[in-house]
Amino acid sequence: MSQLPPAPNADFSQSAQFIQDVRERIAKVVVGQDVVVERLLISLFTGGHILLQGVPGIAKTLLASALSKAMQLDFSRIQFTIDLLPADILGSEILDQSTSTFRTEKGPIFTHLLLADEINRAAPKVQGALLEAMQERKVTIGGDPFVLPAPFLVIATQNPVEQAGTFELPEAQLDRFMLLHRLDYPTPDEERVILRRNAALGVQRRDGGAVVATEFDVIDDSPVGGIEDIIAAMEAVQSVHVSDTFLEHVVELVGRTRKHPDIELGGSPRAGISLIKASRARALLFGRNYVIPEDLFALAEDVVLHRLRLNYEALADGKTTAAVLQEMLAHMGSGDEANRNDHRAAPGTNGSRVTAEA
Template sequence: MQSASSIEEINAKIKAESAFVEKLRQEISKVVIGQEYVINRLLIGLLTNGHVLLEGVPGLAKTLTVSTLAKAINLKFQRMQFTPDLLPADLIGTLIYNQKDMKFYTKKGPIFANIILADEINRSPAKVQSALLEGMQERQVTIGEETFKLDDPFLVLATQNPVEQEGTYPLPEAQVDRFMMKLMVDYPTREEELEIMRRMARTEKKESVSACITREEILRARAVLNDVYMDEKVEKYIVDIVFATREPEKYGLNGLKTLIAYGASPRATIYLNLAAKAHAFLNHRGYSTPEDVKTIAYDVLRHRIIPTYEAEAQDVKTEDLVRQILNSVNVP
């Protein structure tokens, strides 16, 4: 248990270090209209070094939001369009033989950047999707016999179309679990749509984003994130939520036992903790609350709970399962 004075000190420190957040949001809003939920979650991913998967129908500014965020921060950005004929070497690089001196040379691929936009990631076959795995988990890439460390920060922000759409391949569970959050991008409101039309229905675009945040500021914010205070009761609340996905009957959720094939992995516990702290940081607070956990729980859990065939037959979505769990687990 931390003293009131030490929490006040942490609060003051977090307020000072999180001052850049409003400046960053303001810069992004020059180009992106609305999408506050998506922008907040992308910032959480950036602060916690967690990869983010965005799902939504085409035309909802998923690509625009990610590229605008990268431009607003002075980081190296690469956009990769995933297609059915893409090869792993197109992503990570390959060895090229030079006949003149009879040696192999490494040609690095686009993965060697700070922010990777993997656009329509589920339009490529599994071998290409799995090529991302080493980079996402180990922050390194192996080409031939050599292993190369990736730059810090390194963040994969992937967009995908709904699986029901034609020409899509479902992502392997092992890869999906590497994404800290899965975001469901929805249509804009009437007011936002009106503003989008007024601003974008032009033959030339005037709005542009300039880099207002440095790499050093992001790395410093990441270091400060570790100081955000989380009470033991909130930590136990996180563990209870994750265990309720695995053993629902112990939390009075007997009806979910036949609907959940596999519960969330320990990565969910780690990411719920980190994302709750980052959510507090974005709100200029030096302590995290159960409300922070509940706010980001859907994004961290929706791709980690595997429903049974029975759940699919009853048209029960993972969103519904998470909602029932959050409503049943006691809040401290």
């Protein structure tokens, strides 16, 4: 039935335990945000990168730090600003006066987990340097190529509200992020837990003095797994079965983004590839050895949405990319006629017609 090559055998139970441990460890310091953790693990296991879009103060850095410590991964954080230079990220050659020779000083990009905070605040030249490194997984300093560590995951963030003095990432560069996840505020229940936990942090004595403890101080430094576990999970992802029916769903969705009358720029083939990759990783996270439509519907917004651009007519009509994507997802499987925007239920029916899915 399937046209895909047979999947290699993988130990699902080992990966499942590892994933469960990581999630529990992160949950100790980060309240809620299960979906974000899921997306981060998907990115890590598939070799993709993730862009988190949300307001400041919703534990993005804490999440990345907790993830790196749980997995015993190196972690760097770069605050992107307008005066940042590519060398500040990649590294540079420095003249060692003692030996009168140049030595290479590697930048913060040489890490496993890189948090690129507010990536849209840096100049396009810096954004380009990072995105190129993300794709090629190597950088060139002073003419010498350097391979980045493996695994290598960029967790970039951008603030959707303060747009003054920012450089919006163009669709071509956004396309290099496998996932763009839109963070939301915690629910009231989660917020209560956050506040209670924070209130119980107390003071941390240090170097004869004391500082008010933060959530970073309570992150358990002992890892629940290491790179070998990540590699096992990556192999397990590759063994997740993708049926031809699922491929049809992906092809239909990507095709619809290219034909929709409100969309100027549709999904690239990379969008379809990313959907499959992310769906396999999600299936592993949910303990399945095959992907199902639920994976597609759950990931479509994060994988596809940032690759689409509405045309001027749709923007003038006040439509949003998210609404158009939801409309496409609702119409999937209902044939080409479902693309019409003016569907109305026929008189005398209560709406069981295809139009009702709009």
